[in-house]
Amino acid sequence: xxxxxxxxxxxxxxxxxxxxxxxxxxxxxxxxxxxxxxxxxxxxxxxxxxxxxxxxxxxxxxxxxxxxxxxxxxxxxxxxxxxxxxxxxxxxxxxxxxxxxxxxxxxxxxxxxxxxxxxxxxxxxxxxxxxxxxxxxxxxxxxxxxxxxxxxxxxxxxxxxxxxxxxxxxxxxxxxxxxxxxxxxxxxxxxxxxxxxxxxxxxxxxxxxxxxxxxxxxxxxxxxxxxxxxxxxxxxxxxxxxxxxxxxxxxxxxxxxxxxxxxxxxxxxxxxxxxxxxxxxxxxxxxxxxxxxxxxxxxxxxxxxxxxxxxxxxxxxxxxxxxxxxxxxxxxxxxxxxxxx
Amino acid sequence: xxxxxxxxxxxxxxxxxxxxxxxxxxxxxxxxxxxxxxxxxxxxxxxxxxxxxxxxxxxxxxxxxxxxxxxxxxxxxxxxxxxxxxxxxxxxxxxxxxxxxxxxxxxxxxxxxxxxxxxxxxxxxxxxxxxxxxxxxxxxxxxxxxxxxxxxxxxxxxxxxxxxxxxxxxxxxxxxxxxxxxxxxxxxxxxxxxxxxxxxxxxxxxxxxxxxxxxxxxxxxxxxxxxxxxxxxxxxxxxxxxxxxxxxxxxxxxxxxxxxxxxxxxxxxxxxxxxxxxxxxxxxxxxxxxxxxxxxxxxxxxxxxxxxxxxxxxxxxxxxxxxxxxxxxxxxxxxxxxxxx
DNA sequence: TTGAAAGCGCTAACAA
DNA sequence: TTGTTAGCGCTTTCAA
Numbered sequence: 001x002x003x004x005x006x007x008x009x010x011x012x013x014x015x016x017x018x019x020x021x022x023x024x025x026x027x028x029x030x031x032x033x034x035x036x037x038x039x040x041x042x043x044x045x046x047x048x049x050x051x052x053x054x055x056x057x058x059x060x061x062x063x064x065x066x067x068x069x070x071x072x073x074x075x076x077x078x079x080x081x082x083x084x085x086x087x088x089x090x091x092x093x094x095x096x097x098x099x100x101x102x103x104x105x106x107x108x109x110x111x112x113x114x115x116x117x118x119x120x121x122x123x124x125x126x127x128x129x130x131x132x133x134x135x136x137x138x139x140x141x142x143x144x145x146x147x148x149x150x151x152x153x154x155x156x157x158x159x160x161x162x163x164x165x166x167x168x169x170x171x172x173x174x175x176x177x178x179x180x181x182x183x184x185x186x187x188x189x190x191x192x193x194x195x196x197x198x199x200x201x202x203x204x205x206x207x208x209x210x211x212x213x214x215x216x217x218x219x220x221x222x223x224x225x226x227x228x229x230x231x232x233x234x235x236x237x238x239x240x241x242x243x244x245x246x247x248x249x250x251x252x253x254x255x256x257x258x259x260x261x262x263x264x265x266x267x268x269x270x271x272x273x274x275x276x277x278x279x280x281x282x283x284x285x286x287x288x289x290x291x292x293x294x295x296x297x298x299x300x301x302x303x304x305x306x307x308x309x310x311x312x313x314x315x316x317x318x319x320x321x322x323x324x325x326x327x328x329x330x331x332x333x334x335x336x337x338x339x340x341x
Numbered sequence: 342x343x344x345x346x347x348x349x350x351x352x353x354x355x356x357x358x359x360x361x362x363x364x365x366x367x368x369x370x371x372x373x374x375x376x377x378x379x380x381x382x383x384x385x386x387x388x389x390x391x392x393x394x395x396x397x398x399x400x401x402x403x404x405x406x407x408x409x410x411x412x413x414x415x416x417x418x419x420x421x422x423x424x425x426x427x428x429x430x431x432x433x434x435x436x437x438x439x440x441x442x443x444x445x446x447x448x449x450x451x452x453x454x455x456x457x458x459x460x461x462x463x464x465x466x467x468x469x470x471x472x473x474x475x476x477x478x479x480x481x482x483x484x485x486x487x488x489x490x491x492x493x494x495x496x497x498x499x500x501x502x503x504x505x506x507x508x509x510x511x512x513x514x515x516x517x518x519x520x521x522x523x524x525x526x527x528x529x530x531x532x533x534x535x536x537x538x539x540x541x542x543x544x545x546x547x548x549x550x551x552x553x554x555x556x557x558x559x560x561x562x563x564x565x566x567x568x569x570x571x572x573x574x575x576x577x578x579x580x581x582x583x584x585x586x587x588x589x590x591x592x593x594x595x596x597x598x599x600x601x602x603x604x605x606x607x608x609x610x611x612x613x614x615x616x617x618x619x620x621x622x623x624x625x626x627x628x629x630x631x632x633x634x635x636x637x638x639x640x641x642x643x644x645x646x647x648x649x650x651x652x653x654x655x656x657x658x659x660x661x662x663x664x665x666x667x668x669x670x671x672x673x674x675x676x677x678x679x680x681x682x
Numbered sequence: 683t684t685g686a687a688a689g690c691g692c693t694a695a696c697a698a
Numbered sequence: 699t700t701g702t703t704a705g706c707g708c709t710t711t712c713a714a
Contacts, residue, residue, distance in 0.1 A: 006403075008707055015698045024709060032683060036711035049481060054459045055400045059690045062347075064396070083415055086441065096456060099440050101428065108354025115437060118395045140390060257628045264630070285600045289605070289630055349691055360701045373699060397691035400706045637692060 007050045015044055027052070041322075058120065066096045067310060068116035071127045072153065073103045073299050076254070077282045078299045082151070086125060087304020093311045095122075102129040110137035123147040123310045128155060130192040130224075135160075147313040148333035151306045161313075161322055163306050164328045167197055168296045171204025173331050174249045174277045177293065179212050181339040183247030183276050185220070189234045189259065191252040192224045199277070201251050220245060231258025239266050247275045253282035253294055260288060260336065275337040281313075297329050348391045356385055369633040385615070399461065407437045408651060409457035413445045413494065417595070418623045420468075423492070427466060428642025434652050436463075450479035455609045461560060463487040464651045471533040471565075476501075488654040492534050502654075502663060504647050506628045506670045508538055511636045512545025514672050515618045518634065520617050524588030524679040526561070530575045530600065531592040533565045542592050542620070561586060572599025574624050580607050588616045588678075594623035595633055600679065601629060602612045616678040631676035638670050651663045 016023070018037070026033045026041035044050075058064040067090055071079055071115075083099065090097055098119060102109035109129045117126060123146060135155050142159050154162035164277055176187050184306040188205045192197035203221075206216050222234045231254065238245065238259075250256035255277030260270055269275055270290055278285055278294040285292035305325060350364040357364070359378070367374045367382035372456065385391075399405040408431055412420055422442065431438055441461060443450035450470045457465060464487060465478075476496050484487055495503035519527050529546045532539035543564075547557050558612050563575045579586065579600075590596035597619030601611055609615055611631055619626055619635040626633035646666060 006707075020707090021686080021709080022684055024707095026685085028709095034683060037683080049484075051455070051481075052459050053432075053461065053707055055396045055401075055405070055461060055707075056690090059396045059400055059692090060707080060709045062690070073421075074415060074424055075417060075418060076703080080414075080416025081423075084442070095565075096439070097441070098437070100438070101425070114392070118393050118438070120394065124413070140392075203469060254624070261628050261630070283595070284625055287602050287625065288628055289602070301350065353693080361691090362693075362702080363692045363700055365691095366700085375699065378699085386697075394691055397706090398693075400690090400708090401694085403706070 006051075006053065007048045011048060012041060012044050012050060012079030012110055015048070016040055035110065038272055041067075045327070054267030062120075063122055064120050065094060065121065066098060066121045067307065068113075068119070068121035068124045068127075069097055070102055070109060070112045070116070070124070071098045071099075072102050072129050074099070074101050078152075078280050080296065081299030082127075082303035082306075082315075083183070085300040085305075086307045087093075087303075089304045089307035089311070093307075098145050104130040106137070107130045113137060113141060117141060117144075121146070122314050123149070125149050125151060125306050126308060130195055133194060141179040149306055149313075153197050154194075158323070161309060163302060163309065163325045163327070164196070165297055165302075165327050166265075168207070170206040170279070170297075170316065170329045170331075171201035171249070171251075172208045173204070173329075174279070174295055175205045175208035177331055177333065177337060178247035178249060178275055178277055179208065181247065181271075181337055183245075183275055183339070184214070185243070185245045186214075186247040186249060187238070187245040188249050188251075189221045189222045189230065189255060190224065191230075197244055198224070198251055205249055211236060229258075231255030231260075232262050235259045235266075235280075238263065238267075239312050240307070244268070245274060247277075249277045251279050253278035253280045253285045256287045256294075256336075257284050258294055260292070271335065271337050271339055275339055277331075277337050281332060285334070288336075293334045293337035294332055295329050296332050298327050302327055348389045349393065349394075350391070352389060353382060353391060356389070359630045360407055367590045369512050372499075375491075377552075398460050399677045404463055405437075405461050407460065408433060408440055408648065409454075409460070409462035409465045410438055410440045410444055411450060411453045411457070411465070412440075413443055413470050415440070415442050416552070418625075419493075419621050422517065422640030423453055423468075423644035426641040426646075427648045428644075430648035432646045436648075436652060443664070445471040447478070454478060455484060458482060458485075458487070463655050464486070464490070464494060465661050466647050469494040469504050469536070471536055474535060480577045488651055490647055490651050492643055493562045496537075499664070502650060504643060504650065504666045504667065504668070505537070506638055506643075506668050508541030509548070510544040511620070511638075511670045511672075512542035512592075513549045514545070514670075515542075515636055516546045516549035518672055518674065518678060519588035519590060519616055519618055520549065520555075522588070522612075522678055524586075524616055524680070525555070526580070526584070527555075527588040527590060528563065528569065528671040529590050529592075530562045530563045530596060531565065532571075539565070540590055540674070546590055556654065569597075572596035572601075573603050575601030576607075579604065580609075585609070586615060587598075588618075590618045593657050594619035594626045594633055597635075597677075598625050598629045599632055601633070612678050612680055616680055618672075618678050622673060626675070629677075634675045634678035635673055636670050637673050639668050643668055 009020045012023045013020040026038045074185040106129050149161045151163040191204050193199045278292045281294045281296040285294045350361045354361040354364045366492050367379045441453040487502045490502040505525045510664045534540045619633045622637040
């Protein structure tokens with residue numbers, strides 16, 4: 001870059017007195033090139049400090065070997081695990097990654113998708129922002145037939161594959177666990193219901209109560225208060241209640257931990273007074289006291305599956321497309337919910 | 342992408358019966374183009390679904406407006422904050438980001454840097470892997486005069502700028518705080534000493550002891566045990582000691598929290614028996630019990646400064662280059678270290 | 683087994 | 699204010 005001119009395949013060609021085409025082939029191990037020639041080319045490339053120019057190659061091939069990833073936030077344990085999984089799978093197959101955060105805003109999400117398109121990503125892996133209500137801003141991507149896969153925070157659409165866990169079942173499991181511990185008055189603290197993830201967990205909570213003859217009480221449900229701090233604000237709200245709950249199912253470990261910390265400070269005993277179940281199996285769930293019962297959720301694997309599915313589509317552009325891939329989850333019981341001894 | 346041919350500026354030009362050059366200029370608001378023409382161009386581009394092709398443009402301009410970021414791990418609170426800061430600053434100036442993790446391995450770091458070069462990033466922002474002992478693998482970057490900035494985990498080199506905090510001072514502050522609480526037998530749990538970050542914190546610890554007439558005792562220092570779990574293993578080691586320490590200075594909040602959790606499980610009281618100071622002001626420091634005293638460390642700001650410094654270099658390629666930028670840190674005293682009441 | 687030649691889509695001198 | 703022209707560095711037919 002900069003002022004210094006690039007070392008190109010032409011430079012190598014000239015030095016070796018062969019053609020650029022041969023150099024190009026030799027560099028990528030084309031079978032039609034003599035081993036001897038390849039060796040010479042490699043050696044010279046090495047010597048001259050040649051580096052492949054991805055742009056020129058992409059421009060010419062009309063494909064970039066790059067996958068775009070758009071997520072709401074990078075900074076959660078779950079998301080980092082997913083990204084790590086994506087990176088591993090992508091790397092293995094020789095794909096690069098461009099990553100961007102929407103910070104939970106559709107408009108930023110939309111801008112990111114445009115940028116990704118401008119970079120001509122071959123495919124897109126997306127976990128939607130909280131306030132995303134439609135996927136119109138992906139229309140032009142779909143129209144260009146760029147494969148689009150949603151994971152975790154998904155949107156049902158016949159043209160896209162979704163990869164997720166059964167959040168309804170997971171919410172059901174969490175609530176059921178509390179019921180089995182003898183809880184009768186179970187709260188739910190959850191995220192933005194516009195997102196499938198939180199809507200489904202909430203739904204599972206509702207169903208579990210129903211199945212056990214407990215009426216759903218909207219007073220016992222606290223949903224996403226914008227600007228983080230959900231756990232702390234929820235705790236304050238709980239402390240103001242006339243009659244305390246005896247169990248809480250929270251849609252994330254971080255807010256569960258924050259909430260628990262506040263409640264404990266106010267003198268409430270966990271799990272004796274209130275049992276708590278979180279979600280995600282974030283490392284924090286093992287560090288707080290008591291340790292959090294939680295739903296384990298295969299982030300790394302989800303990333304791997306997402307990337308592999310996408311790459312598969314890219315390679316065999318046949319539309320074998322599954323529409324939904326459901327991964328397993330598991331409840332991990334720890335002290336924060338153990339009312340029985 | 343795919344089979345569908347791109348809509349190019351030529352298509353727009355043809356449709357409007359003007360030249361491609363004019364379209365190119367119009368699209369980027371070149372002052373020499375009549376407003377009326379610009380409007381026509383924009384409208385047609387819109388209508389035809391034209392999207393800028395970043396590759397062709399980069400190839401031609403020999404600059405990409407892309408910054409490469411290489412970090413050891415994405416999944417820590419600190420690193421996510423840094424990335425968020427970088428992203429904001431980069432976005433503001435119209436730069437894109439390519440992000441990659443070295444997973445603490447020099448070889449992966451080296452591969453990442455190569456890939457970044459292949460993508461012809463305009464500049465590089467790097468936090469080094471734990472076992473990086475030299476920066477030879479950046480030589481070709483430097484030779485091409487691609488600006489390279491290190492942050493947090495840095496390497497002293499006259500050709501690169503480093504952005505960091507005064508880790509020695511911070512280590513000193515943390516240790517001093519424990520001394521002031523009356524601790525006499527202070528342990529240090531730290532990371533890989535090959536990294537400036539941990540080496541300096543360790544050095545500060547040493548100096549503080551020295552300044553207070555306490556002999557440095559290698560038995561009281563536990564350094565990075567590969568494969569994470571540092572906090573837990575350190576706790577086990579502590580519990581095996583004949584004489585327990587009365588204070589611990591840990592180089593990260595996550596290992597401090599894990600260590601504290603283990604110690605508490607073994608019946609040790611924090612801070613009465615052992616006072617603890619962590620590092621980073623990770624959210625976890627406020628969620629564990631007792632809450633962790635820690636060193637606050639401006640991650641977001643560090644990211645912003647790093648990106649701005651780099652972009653500045655990119656824009657005015659004059660070598661105004663400062664060599665080191667030192668950001669402020671601050672000790673935040675919480676319950677985990679408060680021996681005095 | 684190799685080479686010649688034609689672009690991929692865009693930009694920037696230079697000219698008009 | 700706009701157009702002409704010549705590439706940026708690479709890949710890929712087609713031909714030899």
